[in-house]
Amino acid sequence: MTPRAHKPKNPTVPRQLPPLKVGIAGYGIVGKRRRQCIEKHPELRLQAVCDRSLGSPGVFPDGVRHYANYQDLLGEELDVLFVCLTNDVNPDATIRALEGGLHVFCEKPPGRNLDDVARMIRAEKKKPGQQLMFGFNHRYHESVQDALKIVRSGELGEVIHLRGVYGKSRLITFDQSDWRTQRKVAGGGVLLDQGIHMVDLMRLFGGEFTEVQSIVSNSHWKYDVEDNAYALMKTPDGVVAMLNSSATQWRHRFQLDINLEHGSLSLGGLLTGTKSYGDETLTVSKVDHAKDQGDPKEQVTRYNRDPSWELEITNFVESIRSGKPIEHGSSQDAFNTMKLVNRIYYADPRWRDRFQIPNPDSIKP
Numbered sequence: 001m002t003p004r005a006h007k008p009k010n011p012t013v014p015r016q017l018p019p020l021k022v023g024i025a026g027y028g029i030v031g032k033r034r035r036q037c038i039e040k041h042p043e044l045r046l047q048a049v050c051d052r053s054l055g056s057p058g059v060f061p062d063g064v065r066h067y068a069n070y071q072d073l074l075g076e077e078l079d080v081l082f083v084c085l086t087n088d089v090n091p092d093a094t095i096r097a098l099e100g101g102l103h104v105f106c107e108k109p110p111g112r113n114l115d116d117v118a119r120m121i122r123a124e125k126k127k128p129g130q131q132l133m134f135g136f137n138h139r140y141h142e143s144v145q146d147a148l149k150i151v152r153s154g155e156l157g158e159v160i161h162l163r164g165v166y167g168k169s170r171l172i173t174f175d176q177s178d179w180r181t182q183r184k185v186a187g188g189g190v191l192l193d194q195g196i197h198m199v200d201l202m203r204l205f206g207g208e209f210t211e212v213q214s215i216v217s218n219s220h221w222k223y224d225v226e227d228n229a230y231a232l233m234k235t236p237d238g239v240v241a242m243l244n245s246s247a248t249q250w251r252h253r254f255q256l257d258i259n260l261e262h263g264s265l266s267l268g269g270l271l272t273g274t275k276s277y278g279d280e281t282l283t284v285s286k287v288d289h290a291k292d293q294g295d296p297k298e299q300v301t302r303y304n305r306d307p308s309w310e311l312e313i314t315n316f317v318e319s320i321r322s323g324k325p326i327e328h329g330s331s332q333d334a335f336n337t338m339k340l341v342n343r344i345y346y347a348d349p350r351w352r353d354r355f356q357i358p359n360p361d362s363i364k365p
Contacts, residue, residue: 022081083105106135216344221247
């Protein structure tokens with residue numbers, strides 16, 4: 001007689017967690033793109049959206065409910081809220097959602113100014129079990145991730161300096177709304193709306209910049225927000241960065257050069273929905289100072305897909321499920337990046353006095 005195999009009394013069976021119920025506040029270009037990513041993720045289920053353009057409450061043919069404002073949306077039974085509203089509304093919607101027990105993903109910029117971010121962080125601290133993440137999407141591009149691995153490996157030595165240009169041809173491009181030109185709604189112009197990504201990447205690669213000189217202007221498009229910002233910045237460790245954020249870049253451009261002790265990294269172009277920034281590439285140069293004479297060998301990688309939006313949301317969900325801190329796009333990232341943006345505004349005395357920009361060092365989370 002064959003003995004029966006021992007059967008454990010309490011077999012371990014992986015517990016299948018139900019999908020997280022999601023709402024999207026703000027159903028414009030970005031909100032709809034977030035929906036595409038949410039619907040691809042097996043652990044997320046979209047319940048409802050809101051946008052003032054949608055009018056009275058109703059239901060889409062696919063069963064997703066819709067509302068005209070985020071207050072009504074928060075009446076739904078949700079686990080997660082994606083906030084894709086205008087800069088003046090993002091902070092209040094985020095705070096309300098946190099207070100209601102939800103995890104929150106908020107688009108950039110987090111608000112109109114540094115005080116908006118400080119308010120959100122104070123709300124976050126009262127809800128330690130909830131995740132708050134901000135949409136600094138460029139960190140998740142494959143070219144940026146590959147460059148970061150090289151920098152962190154130390155194979156090219158320490159960072160010496162960075163140069164960055166991020167520019168588009170207008171403050172309002174393609175089918176964006178004109179709210180981006182209104183200071184009371186947007187809080188700032190091209191630097192806050194688009195250049196904030198470059199500022200964030202410079203922090204990622206270079207560290208925290210505390211010494212800033214700048215020129216900020218709106219001399220071309222004549223709105224009450226900037227159409228150009230030029231900054232020269234330095235960290236306490238001596239890393240220097242030069243930045244131009246522009247709305248008078250007639251051919252759209254993204255370029256970040258990172259020079260290190262034993263080589264350089266050049267991030268050029270960016271895969272976007274419009275394709276207007278050209279091919280996304282990473283050029284790596286390893287320097288032989290005795291032989292190169294200013295013309296080192298280069299290795300160029302060209303990227304043909306953009307998984308950044310899906311990867312960003314995947315990392316957000318993993319942090320919700322595991323309770324681990326947000327790696328890229330945390331509230332501290334948002335505060336430090338917004339603080340540097342405000343340092344750039346504040347460093348130009350004419351811009352500071354004209355728009356009464358407060359000293360960013362006076363604002364604490």
